[in-house]
Amino acid sequence: xxxxxxxxxxxxxxxxxxxxxxxxxxxxxxxxxxxxxxxxxxxxxxxxxxxxxxxxxxxxxxxxxxxxxxxxxxxxxxxxxxxxxxxxxxxxxxxxxxxxxxxxxxxxxxxxxxxxxxxxxxxxxxxxxxxxxxxxxxxxxxxxxxxxxxxxxxxxxxxxxxxxxxxxxxxxxxxxxxxxxxxxxxxxxxxxxxxxxxxxxxxxxxxxxxxxxxxxxxxxxxxxxxxxxxxxxxxxxxxxxxxxxxxxxxxxxxxxxxxxxxxxxxxxxxxxxxxxxxxxxxxxxxxxxxxxxxxxxxxxxxxxxxxxxxxxxxxxxxxxxxxxxxxxxxxxxxxxxxxxxxxxxxxxxxxxxxxxxxxxxxxxxxxxxxxxxxxxxxxxxxxxxxxxxxxxxxxxxxxxxxxxxxxxxxxxxxxxxxxxxxxxxxxxxxxxxxxxxxxxxxxxxxxxxxxxxxxxxxxxxxxxxxxxxxxxxxxxxxxxxxxxxxxxxxxxxxxxxxxxxxxxxxxxxxxxxxx
Numbered sequence: 384x385x386x387x388x389x390x391x392x393x394x395x396x397x398x399x400x401x402x403x404x405x406x407x408x409x410x411x412x413x414x415x416x417x418x419x420x421x422x423x424x425x426x427x428x429x430x431x432x433x434x435x436x437x438x439x440x441x442x443x444x445x446x447x448x449x450x451x452x453x454x455x456x457x458x459x460x461x462x463x464x465x466x467x468x469x470x471x472x473x474x475x476x477x478x479x480x481x482x483x484x485x486x487x488x489x490x491x492x493x494x495x496x497x498x499x500x501x502x503x504x505x506x507x508x509x510x511x512x513x514x515x516x517x518x519x520x521x522x523x524x525x526x527x528x529x530x531x532x533x534x535x536x537x538x539x540x541x542x543x544x545x546x547x548x549x550x551x552x553x554x555x556x557x558x559x560x561x562x563x564x565x566x567x568x569x570x571x572x573x574x575x576x577x578x579x580x581x582x583x584x585x586x587x588x589x590x591x592x593x594x595x596x597x598x599x600x601x602x603x604x605x606x607x608x609x610x611x612x613x614x615x616x617x618x619x620x621x622x623x624x625x626x627x628x629x630x631x632x633x634x635x636x637x638x639x640x641x642x643x644x645x646x647x648x649x650x651x652x653x654x655x656x657x658x659x660x661x662x663x664x665x666x667x668x669x670x671x672x673x674x675x676x677x678x679x680x681x682x683x684x685x686x687x688x689x690x691x692x693x694x695x696x697x698x699x700x701x702x703x704x705x706x707x708x709x710x711x712x713x714x715x716x717x718x719x720x721x722x723x724x725x726x727x728x729x730x731x732x733x734x735x736x737x738x739x740x741x742x743x744x745x746x747x748x749x750x751x752x753x754x755x756x757x758x759x760x761x762x763x764x765x766x767x768x769x770x771x772x773x774x775x776x777x778x779x780x781x782x783x784x785x786x787x788x789x790x791x792x793x794x795x796x797x798x799x800x801x802x803x804x805x806x807x808x809x810x811x812x813x814x815x816x817x818x819x820x821x822x823x824x825x826x827x828x829x830x831x832x833x834x835x836x837x838x839x840x841x842x843x844x845x846x847x848x849x850x851x852x853x854x855x856x857x858x859x860x861x862x863x864x865x866x867x868x869x870x871x872x873x874x875x876x877x878x879x880x881x882x883x884x885x886x887x888x889x890x891x892x893x894x895x896x897x898x
Contacts, residue, residue, distance in 0.1 A: 396421040396442070397487045404430050420465060420484045460532035460539045464492065475499050475506065481541060490529055493540040510538060513606075516584060517542075521838055522854060523778035523868050524575040526595060526605040545603050551591035554657060562695055563726040565657045570722065571602040572650055574852040574870065577713045578837060580643045589649035590627045591656065601778070625669050626662055627652045630705045633673050644707040647716070651702025658695055659687050663703070679705040694721035717851050772818055775855060775869035785869065791817045794857075795829075808858040808867060824849050824871070835859055 399418035400406040406413045407428035413419060421427075421442045430437040467480040470491055481492035495510060517528035517540070527543040547553075550568070554560065560568075572594070579586060586593075588606065595603040629648035655663045663681045664672050675681075681703060688696065698721045701711040716722060773787040785794070785802055794802040795813040804813075814834060815827040826849050828834045828841040835856035841847045849855065853871045860866035 398427070402429070407431060418485070418487075420482055420487050458532070458534060460492075464490075464539075464541070466492070480544070489544050491526075491542045491544045493542065495538040495540070496536065497538060498536050514538075514540065520579070520582065520584070521860075522575055522578045523870065524571050524602055524604055525578075526603045542605070543603070545595040545597055545605075547596040547598050549592050550594040550596055550602065553596045554591060554660075559660045560657055561726075562658065562692060565654065565695070566722065566724070566726070567600070568602060568657065569650070569654055570852070572653065573713065573716050573722070574854070575602075575604050576646050576650065577717070577852060578854070580646070580713060581837065583643075585643045586646050586649075587632075588627075589646055589653065591653060625672050626664060628673075628676060629707065630677050630679070631707050633676055642707070644710050644712075647702055647710055647713065648704075648707075650716075651699050654695070654702065655681075655699050658691055658699070661687060677705075679703070692721065692724070694719070694724055697721070773816070773824060774872045775816075776872055778854075778868040778870060782867065782869075787816050787818070791815055806858075806867070808864050813857065826855065830857070832859055832861075 397418050398406070398408070398413070398421050400413040400415050402415065405415075407426075408419060408421075409426050425442045427440040427442060428438070429440075463484060464481040465484055467482060470478040470480055472478065476493050476495040478491055478493050481490045482488070483490070497507070497510075514531055521527070526545060528540075529543065530541040532539040532541070572589075576586070576589075586604070589604075593604060593606045595605055597603065627649040629645040632645050652663055655661075661682070661684075664675045665682055666672050666675065683696075698711075698716070698719050701719075702716070704710040711719070771786050771788040775785040775787070777784050789801060792801045793812065793815050794800055794804065794809075795811050796803065796805060796807075796809050797811040800812065810830045813830045815825075815829070817825045817827065819825060825846050826834070826836065826841065827846045828843055830843060833840045833842050835841065835854075836847050836849055837854050838856070840859075849871050851871065855869045855871055857867040857869065858864060
């Protein structure tokens with residue numbers, strides 16, 4: 384028998400049965416090789432003979448579960464999970480830390496009290512829609528759905544735990560963000576909106592509070608209660624948070640409806656707030672705010688915007704365009720000059736998502752590697768005169784970023800590959816990233832299980848053109864293995880005269896790709 388604590392957001396006492404005679408928890412056999420979370424008051428029995436334990440213990444801890452006496456402890460959710468402290472709350476729900484009793488894994492569980500809107504079919508429909516959407520999407524910038532439980536009174540949504548707080552807290556605790564950092568976060572927002580819109584889903588409630596921030600400064604979009612899939616019908620209901628609403632949402636009726644571009648307007652408001660530290664409308668009364676949104680009466684105070692780049696102001700104006708037909712498209716945002724701008728000596732923002740133990744959110748943004756250290760980030764095969772033209776940004780804290788500098792970069796486990804990854808999930812010759820003469824990038828899949836681009840399978844022997852912001856899944860998830868995701872960043876044109884050691888674009892590259 385062994386006992387220990389978890390190493391995630393909260394210490395979790397676990398017990399594992401390594402005995403030959405059996406270990407019993409509350410008179411139930413645990414089973415050799417099995418482990419379970421211990422709770423305050425649990426009875427531990429060892430060496431049972433004729434129904435009597437030779438050794439008997441009571442486990443006590445100062446950290447107790449947060450009891451919910453209104454919920455049946457024998458319900459399926461409570462049989463599997465232990466509830467702890469509150470993480471947040473909304474109009475109809477409360478979010479708490481949940482710990483899986485058998486594994487000790489920690490999650491955020493959204494507990495929705497259905498009794499509060501039992502007579503409102505629209506809210507019930509919104510809840511059901513949120514569950515279905517969360518089940519259908521997988522993206523590194525979306526909070527991952529894990530499970531759902533329900534009874535007549537409550538629904539329990541078990542989600543990925545993101546312990547860094549929401550993006551509004553991040554902004555307000557740090558004051559004004561520099562444009563380099565704004566660009567870093569906004570790129571992530573555009574990537575996830577592009578992913579959703581590609582599946583016909585509009586979020587309808589984009590705001591800083593609905594983006595969570597990991598300790599590696601990765602954004603995770605949450606709260607899909609107002610999201611809707613746009614099929615043959617278009618959206619025609621007024622919903623969302625007033626200051627982030629597009630003009631067509633406010634003026635919508637059953638006749639005049641709106642579509643996916645409402646999310647782009649909301650992103651424009653978020654970018655305005657990130658760069659200036661102020662909202663774009665100075666009224667607090669809702670109807671007055673609505674009127675200014677309809678008229679496009681956005682504040683452009685010279686004192687506030689002095690020193691801000693003309694490029695970011697242009698992008699905000701295009702995003703907050705009153706007419707949805709004239710409003711910029713997602714592809715236009717990706718190609719906008721500000722999104723591809725290098726900020727030189729300004730504080731850079733890491734392109735690598737580090738692990739929680741590597742960096743605290745409270746610290747300043749990382750600075751580029753010293754030029755002398757840059758060569759450590761590239762394999763021997765890529766240390767030539769070629770200019771780095773792209774980077775694959777790791778979406779977890781375990782993998783380093785992958786720099787693309789040769790015209791054709793082979794990746795795999797074999798030692799003759801340009802980028803060697805020793806992970807057993809990677810095939811010997813896994814794939815090829817090739818820079819085309821027109822500046823585009825082709826991905827050739829040679830893997831055993833088939834790579835994915837934005838969750839769509841390529842297939843062994845097939846090629847696919849990839850673009851800025853695409854999510855590249857080297858290894859898909861299944862019952863035996865976790866997925867490996869990267870995001871493709873096309874940093875600069877290959878024909879630009881730059882030194883290999885020039886990292887002035889703010890790129891931070893993980894050392895030791897040859898692993």
